[in-house]
Amino acid sequence: MASVSEAKSLVLDRITHRFASGTMAVSDINLDVKGGEIIALLGPSGCGKTTLLRIIAGFIGQSEGRVIIGNDVVDALPPNRRAVGIVFQNYALFPHLSISENVGYGLAARGVDKATRAKEAQRLLDMVQLGPFGERLPRQLSGGQQQRVALARALAIKPSILLLDEPFAALDKNLRLDMQIEVKRLQRMAGTTTLIVTHDQEEALSMADRVAVLSHGHLEQFGTPSEIYDQPQTLFVNSFVGTANKMKGVVVATDASGAKVALEAGGEIIARAPKPVSASDKVTVCLRPEHLTFVTDDTGFAGEIGMALPLGATVVHEIKAKDGTSIKISQARTGGTPLREAGTPVRVAPLAPGLATVFPE
């Protein structure tokens, strides 16, 4: 991009919003986004992602808290004075305007003359690889093309913050991957601080510098993709991001690095404890399928093979633990990985002690 907009930071300070109907959509959200970062807002349906985005854009006035863009508290500014670009889930292109008029719309609102507008619109359309489509109407484009127009339209005003609400949800899988790469490329070029709303964890982990996981209007964890995946701070994050086997147990001892837990299924496991636990607490232990391995010594817990699923590059075994819990274990498929027969007694343990995580009930 010819001119790089100055990347501004975004701070959400104790944002809480209650709708008139009484729904508490977001509560006490603190987020500190550095200039130029891509942040993913990840969470299940109804957790308040769109509400948060609409608060930042200024469409909703939050009940409590402040939105700070750069050095300015923007709460008193209407949406048209915030310089926040937004791409809606349904794109919201103006159906009666041509593609090039859509892209030039924000410049027209800023009083830019027609010739400059047309030139700038053309430059942006070239950038999203839609150069020849300027004269068409939105409904004459495919979903993915409309999406790129919406992106070009939002970028045309050189926003200090770019918001994308589930931008890829309506696209099929291949196109989605292309667009994810495309958006990331454009974002890097423009250097715009960007928030992407998604409920697709792969999208969040692959695109974002940092991920904010939301549940029921609360911020569960805010960290880099590997922090979110490898060091989940809550049970929700551990089971929402990636897959997790959950086992019940009781803490027998604790030390600085974690806790030793006696599983209901028999056996003991040493697990990392992000939230403090103490001896004789009832806890849930989370074990990711790829962090488990079959052992021949007496560590871990015992069970028997329920089913073997050869899934291409990985092999997944489902194991019935002694208390009936179903546990999945996945392994890379190498020449030496035999499929195990149903009913075979096995012992399973984490690859390393830090890979199990324990959460208080």
Add this chain to the structure above:
Amino acid sequence: MKSATTAPGDVTSFSLGLALPLGLAFAIFFVLPLAQLFYLSLHNDTAATVWGLGQYIKFLTDPFSLAVLGSTLLLGAEVTLACLVLGYPIAWLYQRSGSRVQTLIIMIVLLPLLTSVVVRTFAWIVILGRQGIINSVLQSLGLIGTPLRMIYTQGGLIAALAQVQMPLMVLPLITAIGRIDPNLSDASASLGAGSWRTFVKVMLPLSMPGIIAGCTLTYAAAITAFITQSLVGGGQMLFMPMYLYQQASTLQNWPFAAAISIIFLFAVLAIVALFSTLGRRARGYGDAR
């Protein structure tokens, strides 16, 4: 109709079959009389025995007749404009209100349709008359010395007609505005447009289908509102429906009355066509430019 012999899956012939009763009624009670009217208008004498275009020539060369036509078309335009200017904000408000307020707005808008036209018209006479409500209030407040003349004026007539035709404007507008994606005005705002710009550039063009429908209905209803025109307008103002009535009923000049009807009909059709052409042009959809 072939509906009985076609396979049940054939949707088109099904709907044609279902449209049959209405189509028949339309043919018998509308197309037939219209043809008869046209036949009648093509005669030069009152007894309808001599063929000719005399009635049309008479109307189109008579300044008085043309003036009546002109003032009728103008009245329609004024009432339509009044309805549009007053009705658009109501439709707008409706789309932005909660369900209870929406019910209230619909009630108020529909109320004129639910009262008898005669009762409603006399209510306007009571309100606008020399000793009417407005005049007595203004007089008792000492704002005016002598009563204002409101009844039997163009302004009074426009007010009365606009009130009655309001639902015909507001209902299509509510539908059209409701169909606009609410994200569009948010998108416009986030791109830096103020509310006026958003209204002119986005909301107005996208509500054009409702504006056209509303204007067409209001216009057609206003220029043919015989009772309101006669009672609130009084004797000084003559409009096409009354003119037609006089020729047919009082003067028994049926061929001339028929010619007036046909001319009136085509004048209205021309205006309606103009509305939709203008609308389509303003909207700009439908063809890629």
